[in-house]
Amino acid sequence: MVGRLLSAAIYSFPKPTDQKNALPAPPHTGPVARIAASTPTFYRDVLPILEQHCQSCHRAGAIGPMPLVTYGQTRPWARMIQEAVRLKKMPPWFADPRYGHFLNDPSLTAQQIETLSSWTDAPAGDPHDAPAPRQWTDGWNIPQPDLVVRMPKPVEIPAHGDIEYTFEIVPTCFSRDMWVQMSEIRPSSRQSVHHAVVYIRPPDSRWLRHAPAGVPFTASSLTGEQDRRGAHATDSDMLLVYAPGSSPDHWPNGMAKLVPGGSDLVFQMHYTTNGHLGSDQTSTWNRLDLAVDQRQFCHSARR
Numbered sequence: 001m002v003g004r005l006l007s008a009a010i011y012s013f014p015k016p017t018d019q020k021n022a023l024p025a026p027p028h029t030g031p032v033a034r035i036a037a038s039t040p041t042f043y044r045d046v047l048p049i050l051e052q053h054c055q056s057c058h059r060a061g062a063i064g065p066m067p068l069v070t071y072g073q074t075r076p077w078a079r080m081i082q083e084a085v086r087l088k089k090m091p092p093w094f095a096d097p098r099y100g101h102f103l104n105d106p107s108l109t110a111q112q113i114e115t116l117s118s119w120t121d122a123p124a125g126d127p128h129d130a131p132a133p134r135q136w137t138d139g140w141n142i143p144q145p146d147l148v149v150r151m152p153k154p155v156e157i158p159a160h161g162d163i164e165y166t167f168e169i170v171p172t173c174f175s176r177d178m179w180v181q182m183s184e185i186r187p188s189s190r191q192s193v194h195h196a197v198v199y200i201r202p203p204d205s206r207w208l209r210h211a212p213a214g215v216p217f218t219a220s221s222l223t224g225e226q227d228r229r230g231a232h233a234t235d236s237d238m239l240l241v242y243a244p245g246s247s248p249d250h251w252p253n254g255m256a257k258l259v260p261g262g263s264d265l266v267f268q269m270h271y272t273t274n275g276h277l278g279s280d281q282t283s284t285w286n287r288l289d290l291a292v293d294q295r296q297f298c299h300s301a302r303r
């Protein structure tokens, strides 16, 4: 009887008009109210955390091994989620907290860890409590881009052996300075890419100046002695770096990365072999900061 009273009280509080025939209303600060508030449900408590901290990797087409988007998808993982968040395996983050605080640290708060790890009975709760579903652009973790740059030629990857760093230079043909506020790199063949860097080569840079544009090459394939020796030493700024599971760069409001007019983007790819022939054509997807006052920044940044 007590059990029935408790469960009825948790999930259906009597409406004022039903007062006469209703069960006694629970006191708001009593044990019943505490049970109701502290039992996490999927829609109210778990899903908001998954949207903010997990779905960038755990959704269809992303790097995580299973989607954590719907109740049905998430429920079988409740125990594994508990373990993964308690041990701080998820979300992955390898910086040592003893050495400073990072603005883009995706780690969960103690409260969020507590919520996810006490959801092992996996109640669904009320779908009306769900946050608005997060909108993702297919295959990307930043919103609709203003500027997509893809390596013009795919790179053929052998089945075995070590592969020298592979470069591909892509002229942007920007006639004026651009400010990039969000940037993401996506390999087309994730399983072959150990890491990638996209450099911004300004028009006055001598780096790889005699190397061909628009086709893949390695340092040792270059005929120019200076280019061959200098391939791995550059003073060009990086647009961004990719490694498996890395997040896009997103600079705070008022900050953006300068791509001077006339620059080239230089993709530097480190491929690894895995026993199968492969092919990759990596792209970078960017959102420009159109609100930046161009004149103000040009002075300070370009000297």
Ligand code: HEC
Pocket: 049, 050, 053, 054, 055, 056, 057, 058, 063, 064, 065, 077, 080, 081, 084, 085, 090, 091, 092, 108, 245, 246
């Ligand atoms: C940056 C990408 C990324 C994010 C963000 C991320 N995961 Fe994962 N997750 C992965 C990958 C990749 C694997 C597979 C790891 C492996 O096989 O070793 C994984 C595996 C898991 C597993 C299986 C664990 C196991 O031991 O096999 C669970 C459970 C999990 N993630 C839960 C979560 C939860 C919960 C969050 C958010 C709090 C989260 N992940 C955020 C990439 C991510």
